Amino acid sequence: MTLPSLQKIVHDLRRTFSRFPLALACSLLGTAAALILIEREDPDRASVLYNALFAFSLGFPLLVTIPFVAKKWSWSNLQLFGVQAISVLALVIYATSIPSDISHAPLVHLYRHLLLTLGLILLVSFANHIGPGQQNGFWQFNKTLFSRLFTAALFAIVLFLGLSIALAAMDRLFGMDVPGKRYGELWIAILGLFAPLFFLSGMPEDLDDLDISDEYPKGLRVFAQYILAPLVIVYLVILYAYIVKIIAQWSWPQGWVSRLVLSFSATGIFSLALLYPIREQIENRWVKSAIRWFWIAIIPMIVVLLLAIWQRISDYGITESRYIGVVLAAWLAVMALYFNLSKTKGLKIIPASLCLLALAISFGPWGVFRVSEQSQIRRLEEMLIADSILVNGMVQKAPGDVSARNITEISSILSYLHEVHGYEGIQPWFAESLQLDSGGTRNYKDASTVAKMLGIRFDMYGKGGPDGSYSVTVDLRSPVMTSGYDHLVRASLGRSDADTTASNDDTLCQVLTTPDSIVLRIVRDTVATDSLVMDLRPLIDNVTAAYGSLRGQEIPAEEATAEYVFAGMRAKIIILSMTVQRTEDTTKLTHYDALILYSHDAQASDR
Secondary structure (H helix, E strand, C coil): CCCCCHHHHHHHHHHHHHHCHHHHHHHHHHHHHHHHHHHCCCCCCCCHHHHHHHHHHHHHHHHHHHHHHHHHCCCCHHHHHHHHHHHHHHHHHHHHCCCCCCCCCCCHHHHHHHHHHHHHHHHHHHHHHCCCCCHHHHHHHHHHHHHHHHHHHHHHHHHHHHHHHHHHHHHHHCCCCCCCHHHHHHHHHHHHHHHHHHHHHCCCCCHHHHCCCCCCCHHHHHHHHHHHHHHHHHHHHHHHHHHHHHHHHCCCCCCCHHHHHHHHHHHHHHHHHHHHHHCCCHHHCHHHHHHHHHHHHHHHHHHHHHHHHHHHHHHHCCCHHHHHHHHHHHHHHHHHHHHHHCCCCCCCHHHHHHHHHHHHCCCCCCCHHHHHHHHHHHHHHHHHHHCCCEECCEECCCCCCCCHHHHHHHHHHHHHHHHHHCCCCCHHHCCCCCECCCCCCCCECCHHHHHHHHCCCCCCCCCCCHHHEEEEEEECCCCCCCCCCCEEEEEEECCCCCCEEEEECCEEEEEEECCCEEEEEEEECCEEEEEEEEECHHHHHHHHHHHCCCCCCEEEHHHHEEEEEECCEEEEEEEEEEEEEECCCCEEEEEEEEEEEEEECHHHHHC
């Protein structure tokens, strides 16, 4: 193999920049935005760079597609400029929809971005082959597309690992201080600069030649025939055995089966797509039969998929995953009809229809996010009205006991809204703002706080999680008063170094931990002069009552602190994290990590 000359490499780079100038500009500017965000000291601070990063990452696949389409349809320079200008304007409008404090914003913005990115990546795969025929050209183009994508990813990982080892060597061998964030910046630089340039430099220029190409890598046939096809058969056997079980027991299908159906569908479609070009060869005629029988065999599974998702919807309403599950089931049904009834059976319809679906459900009142939010708000409204918490459109404290089932359901919906959508849809029910502060338009109060405003306890899991256990962590961004204390030690339970000793001149401080208490002991000249026993039981009971079902969510620091005074010693304990095992009668700490602030008056102890 002859290595390319430096002159050819420079020529190829210039050619790539001339073919995809705007796409590479998006990659360059997006990388710069990401590097600045990593470099600055406060990544949680609001910044317009987040808006830019989201827009640039979406712009790359969009602006890669346009030059291919322009060449395919012989657009003039004016037409190309007009379409690119409209695309850039659309990206600017999209950027304004992204909150600058995205780290605190609901997840709906990230989910929508992923859905749009998927749609635009699919657009790249078929946009330059719209029209009748060109099935072979379409397949060859996508073979090159995914081959370059896979190779670029592999090279990027190898390059990152090699340069990371070099950085670590400079840090360890030469004493250079290499901050940990440099490795993240290195990965972003490789992913945003090297990978896109390498990927685009190998994309075909003459699309017409692809339609007459008969190149078919042997490795693809081996991969599809001997790896993917057996997986499809395994899924098929399991799913049909489950269908027989449903019919025999006359039981409703479980929700988890929807994942298996979708996995079977994706694996089957992908494997048959890889074998599509060789379906007419005499020795591979079985591929045509496999395609036909696959789309017949999938029909009962579509029914099972719809029944499983509908059961979840009828019990718990619509969420993004259930909405997308229904949409994919409907799409599979349409594809089954097409491949069973159509004479052409072209592959282009698969990415084209998925692209249209992804883009169509991203926005609007019919979209996945609006429908899911409204479904959960309606469920919440019905329960609050039934328990007389929502009266004439306004919230009041629960006048009576609320059933455990409703508490769990209400808590679950509040948590879902807080994480995914925010509280804008239910804010009109409350006289008090549901935002943490007047300046943070996207930062909402915790779901447990809103539950308190409703007059109910927050409990998403009925008994606080599996086996009655729960865990909480403390939000260290909230301030903790430290005045009046001179020393700091750490205390842990459930670790090998749980019992610790801290030295202070000629005085030692021993920390002994038990599930119910922490003993702080002052030792001078090997003699214990003072000790303070800090009973953790009141603190555990208070946290359990308020946050006993959060299972790892953050709570304010002031809610996990307690102060103790005895003789000449004062101490404040700050629980950083803890796990509690709860039974019907007792609660027991199985793990905690805490900081202890203390002061010791030696003269008082001597007296």
